[in-house]
Amino acid sequence: MPVSVPLAMPAVVPSLGWAPAAVPGHVPGPAAAGPLTAGLVPLESIASPGLWTVTIAALLGLLALDFVLTRRPHEVRMREAAGWSIFYLALPLAFGVYLWSVNGSTVAVEFFTGYVVEKSLSVDNLFVFMLLLAAFAVPSALAQRVLLYGIIGALVLRAVFIALGAAALQSGTWAFLLFGAVLVITAWKVLKDALSGRDHQVDIDSMRTVRLLRRFMPVTSDYRGSRLVVREGGRRALTPLALAVVAVFATDIVFAVDSVPAVYGVTEDPFLVFATNAFALLGLRALYFVLQGVLAKLRHLNHGLSLILAFIGVKLVLHWAHGIWPGVPEIPTPVSLGVIVMVLVTVTVTSLYAARRDSRSPGEPGAPLASERGEQGAGQGDAEQHAVRPPEAVHELVDRDR
Helix, strand or coil: CEEECCCHHHHHCCCEEECCCCCCCCCCCCCCCCCHHHHHEEEEEEHHHHHHHHHHHHHHHHHHHHHHCCCCCCCCCCCHHHHHHHHHHHHHHHHHHHHHHHHHHHHHHHHHHHHHCCCCHHHHHHHHHHHHHCCCCCCHHHHHHHHHHHHHHHHHHHHHHHHHHHHHHCCCCCHHHHHHHHHHHHHHHHHHHHHHHHHCCCHHCCHHHHHHHHCCCCEEECCCCCCEEECCCCEEEHHHHHHHHHHHCCCCCCHHHHHHHHHCCCCCHHHHHHHHHHHHHHHHHHHHHHHHCCHHHHHHHHHHHHHHHHHHHHHHHHHHHHHHHHCCCCCHHHHHHHHHHHHHHHHHHHHHHHHHHHHCCCCCCCCCHHHHHHHHHHHHHHHHHHHCCCCCCHHHHHHCCC
């Protein structure tokens, strides 16, 4: 049963979006007016304190399991990665079925739609993670530990942004207009970069956090297993692995800015927003190794993500306008799910077709013309010129600012 959440209730955790369940047959009176409750809009959530506790405990347990699995660095084989990917795909499916049986189809469809949105955005995160791992010349045996740190950082940041989003929604319907504007602007930037061939670029030298660490702390010239800090020359020093983790954390902040508003465009329940983010992020470590050879072929993914972000942004603006002018139509969640799935399928098919077409020899039917190949080569040259190049040796990277 949805539970209203007034922000000023002392027994409420507003950032989590739940309040004690109402007594059956009891109609609560209006909250006492005060500086914290004036103008606030009650927020509804399906989650009870017990459900929040179980969900967070399960999340911490899965993260602890991942730490145990990555304690001994090793190269991840396809069989291992595929097995864990299937496991992490089965978890949200089972959770969605549970929501359907307990709360009905509306809540379940909102969860599945939010999960699909988050998963598609998370796959885009993997592109940047792949570039960062190459830029820092991270050994393949340590890649999964870097990814795990990145996932933990992303979860913490998403929780913060979800709490801020819940507070914004409680303060008034203007938050829908703000979230919609953020998504539309982000969609335009993503599409512009995708069309110009400047998407997925990483310049570690321009990251302020990395430069700051190099300036104030010494950095070893080589990796020391999975250790982030070591003692060298009588003082503590960071390893290149620590710099890679910090760089991943910095990118997590950027991804959280558009990810959380996107899910709030599907559901206003903070618990569902948190659950979709958690389930989408948990399986990224294993999914990275499954898709490692396919990621470069999904050349149209950012085109599709820009369309999805723009669509959800328009949906949020319409929702805001509907609250003011009831005649303005809203986009139902099942329609949103259908549009998102259709866009993802379309860009996947077109990406694989383009990759297959480019791989054909010039004499084969359907191969690109010479002029087209020249244009593609020029575009690839520009991309290579701007793309990050892995250092020849790790010490060249860490000694630049000494």
